[in-house]
Amino acid sequence: MGVKGLYSLLEENSKIYEDIRFRDSKLLIDGSNLYSYASILQIQAGAEPWRAVPGLPDLCPVFLHDSERMWNQTTLIDMAVPLVKCIGEADCELAxxxxxxxxxxxxxxxxxYIFDLPAGVLPLDHFRWEAADSYIPCKRYTTSHFCSFFNINDQLLPAFATLAGNHYVNLREIKWVKFLPAGRRRKTYRIASLEGLLNWLRCFQTTKDAIGAAMTLMPNVSRQEQTMVEKATLEYRLPSSSLQGFFTEGAALSLPKEVTWVPDWVCASLAKGDLSGDVLDMLLLGRRNMHKPVEFDQLQSTNLVSQPIRQVLYGLLPALGRSGVLEVDLVGLDLHTVTVKPVVQGATQGLRLDSLPQADRTVRLKVCLETLGVNQETLEGVPPHLRLPVAVTCYWLRRAKPDRKLLKALLMVMIQGELNRQEGLTTALKQIHVSSAAREVLQEFSSFQLELRGNISVKGKGSMTTYWLLGESDSQ
Known part of the structure; x- marks a missing residue:
């Protein structure tokens, strides 16, 4: 959110900026600007990271908030740009x-623009990506230039941000525009208010004095409100970076004290963006805001289809106990909160969150199939790379009860994809064989042509009867 109107004030007084040629330096990119960054980066450097372009700077970590689109994250990973998802407020960590x-x-x-950063801030709107050659033309902002331009002590910037109004506090009672210097051309009300505040701050040397004087301008201010304002100024103090070790040594990020029991592998996965920020919400708050797709309001939420899968996930989080997770979802056009209980049964009972990555592959496979409600026999005869799509389709068929035409279309796409994949193989290998269970599903459509292949030996299962899938009749 930032300081309201400050960006416009800087654009109005562009002499505060310094023109530079940016090169041979690390660059930290605020994740809230990731959409613009990722799309332009693809245009400029294609599939190669900028670090591979001679003369251009190394692009270092990009900070992702939980709200960022997943495809942006995938783009950065593909381009080998280091990134981290901050746990909590990212501004202070980045600064x-x-x-x-x-x-x-x-x-x-x-x-x-309030943090005292040695190398300053590069405004994204003035970062000329398209003109990149051996350097990138851009403008740089520093607090020293800002304070020199408006003739205020640089120690007063936290007070300026707080009194101007930011996402920590919002003071509406003081009309700073009345402190605008006489004869000063009045621009927009917001810019005039900021310039009036800056003019008022000139006579102070410390944040404490400025905040104390500001409180006298609000006769009805309570002690609680004054304390809130004083605390807000402390938000701009730079702590030691907890991310330094993450990039240099791969150290796990620290989590809030409420979830210190979370294993290191979960912390690392959250930081890298491998796990959704929803996981942290579940750990901290026992709450999850469900995605809300556009759908017919008289039907049940599509999120109910995947609820059994989420229940297994909740069962792996010991801190939730038996209380479950509060899921916020749409019922019709209204938001409702429902408690969804965790499920721990079958093979899941042998899993522990701290050792989950080390769990035996056969156990993990069993948990997956149990969750999807599919047994191994159903998948016999299905090519290994198609077993998961088939298992998920079986789950979808049972839980969503889709129209038969949708299921038929999905099966045909899978079949055609498999035929395309096998292009170039021998004619015999191009044929698809299916198990008896799969044959029974296909026969419900009365359009697929199957031929008995006979009994074949299946590893781990012995002799099984399988069928060739020849295609679909034209009449259907």
Whole structure:
């Protein structure tokens, strides 16, 4: 969110910026700008990361918030750009790392204009990606230039941000526009208010004095509100970076004290973005906001189809106990909260969260099939790379009860895909054989042509009767 109106104030007073040629430096990119960054990066560098382009800077970590689109994350991983998903508020973490690495931050978020960053901030709107050659033309903002331009002590920037209004506090009682210098051309009300505040701050040397004086301008302010304002100024103090070890040594990020029991592999997966931020919400709050696709409001939520799968997931999180997770989902056009109980049964009972990555492959496979409600025999005769899609289709058929035409279309796509995959193999190998169980499903459509292959020896199962899938009759 940042400091309201600050970006517009800087654009109005562009002399605060310094024109530079950016090169040979690390660059930290604010994750809220990831959409613009990822799309432009693809245009500029194709499939190669910028670090491979001579003369251009190394692009270092990109910070993802939980709300970021997954395809952006996948793009960055494919391009070998290091990234981390911050657990909690990312601004301070990003600023702290930029301070320690002495490199700039690329962002539109005006909160970064308050932090005292040695290499400053590169406004995204002035970062000329398309003109990149041996350097990138851009503008740089530093707090020293800002304070010199408006003639205020740089120690007052946290007070300026707090009194101007940010996402920590919002003061509406003080009309800062009345402190605008006489004869000063009045621009937009927001810019005029910020310039009035900056003019008022000139006579102070410390944040404490400025905040104390501001409180006298609000006669009805309570002690609680004053304390809130004082605490808000502390949000711009730079802590030691907890991310330094993540990038240099692969160390796990620290989690809030409420979930210190979470294994290191979960912390690492959260930081890398391999696990959704929903997992952290479940651990911290026992709550999950479900995705809300556009659907017919008179039908049940599509999220109910996958609920049994989520129940198994909840059963792997010991802190939830038997209380379950509060799922927030749409019922018709209204949001409702429902408690979904965890399920721990069958092979899942032998799994523990701390050792989950080391669990035997056969156990994990059994848990997967039990969750999907499919047994091994159903998948016999199905090519190994198609077993998961087939198992998921069986689950979908049972839980969603789709229209037969949809199921038929899905099966045909899978079959055609398999035929295309086998292009170039011998005619015999191009044929698809299915088990007796799969044959029974296909026969319900009365359109698929199957031929008895006979008994064959299946590894681990002995002799089984299988069938060739020849195709589908044209009449259907």
């Amino acid at each position: 702290a790392l930029a301070s320690e690495w002495r490199c700039p931050v690329l962002s539109r978020d005006s909160d970064f």
